[in-house]
Amino acid sequence: MRNVLGAVCVSCGAEHEAGDDTYTCEKCGGVLEIVYDYQYIKTRITREKLAANKDHSLWRYRDFLPIAAEAKLSPLRVGWSPLYRADKLGEALGLKNLYIKDDGLNPTSSLKDRASAVAVVRAVHAGKDTVACSSTGNAASSLAGNAAAGGLRSFIFVPDRAPAGKLIQLLIFGAIVVRVKGDYGDAFRLSAQAIEKYGWYNRNAAINPYLSEGKKTVSFEIAEQLDFKVPDYLAVSVGDGCTIAGIWKGFKDLYAIGLIDRLPRLISVQAEGCCPINRALANGLPLAPMEEHTMADSIAVGVPRNGEKAIRAIRESGGIAVNVSDEEIMEAMRLLGSLAGVFGEPAGAAATAGLKKAVGQGLTPGDALAVSVVTGNGLKDTAGAQRAAGAALHIPPDLGLLIGEFRRLGIRP
DSSP: OTTEEEEEETTTOOEEOOOTTOOBOTTTOOBEEEEEOHHHHHTTOOHHHHHHOOOOSGGGGGGGSSOOTTOOOOSSOOOOOOEEEOHHHHHHHTOSEEEEEEGGGSTTSBTTHHHHHHHHHHHHHTTOSEEEEEOSSHHHHHHHHHHHHTTOEEEEEEETTOOHHHHHHHHHTTOEEEEESSOHHHHHHHHHHHHHHHTOEEOOTTTOTTHHHHHTHHHHHHHHHTTTOOOSEEEEEOSSSHHHHHHHHHHHHHHHTTSOSSOOEEEEEEETTBOHHHHHHHHTOOOOOOOOOOSOGGGOOSSOTTHHHHHHHHHHTTOEEEEEOHHHHHHHHHHHHHHHOOOBOHHHHHHHHHHHHHHHTTSSOTTSEEEEEEOBBGGGGHHHHHHHHOOOOOOOSOHHHHHHHHHHHTOOO
16 A cells, blocks of 8 residues: 555654554554554545546545455445535524535435445455454444445344434345344444454454544545535534544545645534543543443443544544534434435434534534535434434325314414
8 A cells, every 4th residue: 555654643753654453552452543654645535636526425535544445445435425505404403504414315324334334345455254343233234235245245233223224224234143142332342342252354444443434534525525614613423433433534634745734623412321532522531431322322431442533533623512402413413304305313313403503602603615415314213213203294185184283283384
């Protein structure tokens, strides 16, 4: 990989080669970050070359990715999801310039496809025929789908609370699904033990440093879709910390080669019922475990394993930490749907809830250019969507009764 210099530990600074089995720091066990040769990448990527590139997927940015030149790419079209200007939603949130990045339109309906696409490519290049991970749902389904497309087997470990819609995806994609009696931490530990025993490729994003490199491509797209005008604020829901760390890395990559002239401020959004990263930020204390009490299962991570990298990213950006209730998340789901036509799952809509709260608290000015990332589609969790949406009218086929119901409910035809 001509573009990759190596990997460095975010905790102790130890340097490592970027090999197939390079996961965590050999010195202290810390999380690694991939280091690139930006001078080389500058010779490969320009705004003009990107504009002429007809590959509208994450692979248009492969010079920024830890992928060997001869690597066989995943056949699924991952990435290049739409960025919508959302004026009506912006009015409701108190923002004049709001954009929604709808990553729920990826092949398995979440941003996690970006990481899984990279995982499958690297697994094949490493000579592995099986990949595995633990997940609250989205990473699992994205791995299962991308593995199936790439001709690999997948073993998925999920906690008991994983939504039915995500479990169905896993089974349809042919994954071996292990429902673990316990929480995400229990599923993670069992997956780690099984991966070590059987030698599977490790897709756990909190362990594998290459996967956040796939996630960072959402930043490249946002910048390119805005004609390289950098958002003032970028809101993202946070669980393990991998996604927000990857998004920050993406903007830093663009800044390093001169494609953008400044960096955005991040808004880290967590659920009030499970917010260990935001709590550590607010208190200035080390990360401590939390119980997981939220409907937003995709960000219900009581022991975040990429928390240090996430906290560093938020602080470097001069960012904001906002916690939202399940009620605020459900309101954001309704607002996204009714004012922007975007169907987000609870964790996907949490970023918009956090952005609304940040504006309301005066943390984000109303004239700022803001982007909210919807990380997953609402069909992934129909039970959560039902809670947010409420029930349909249910009446006999009688116009008089229909008119009466309209009047009772205050509906103006």
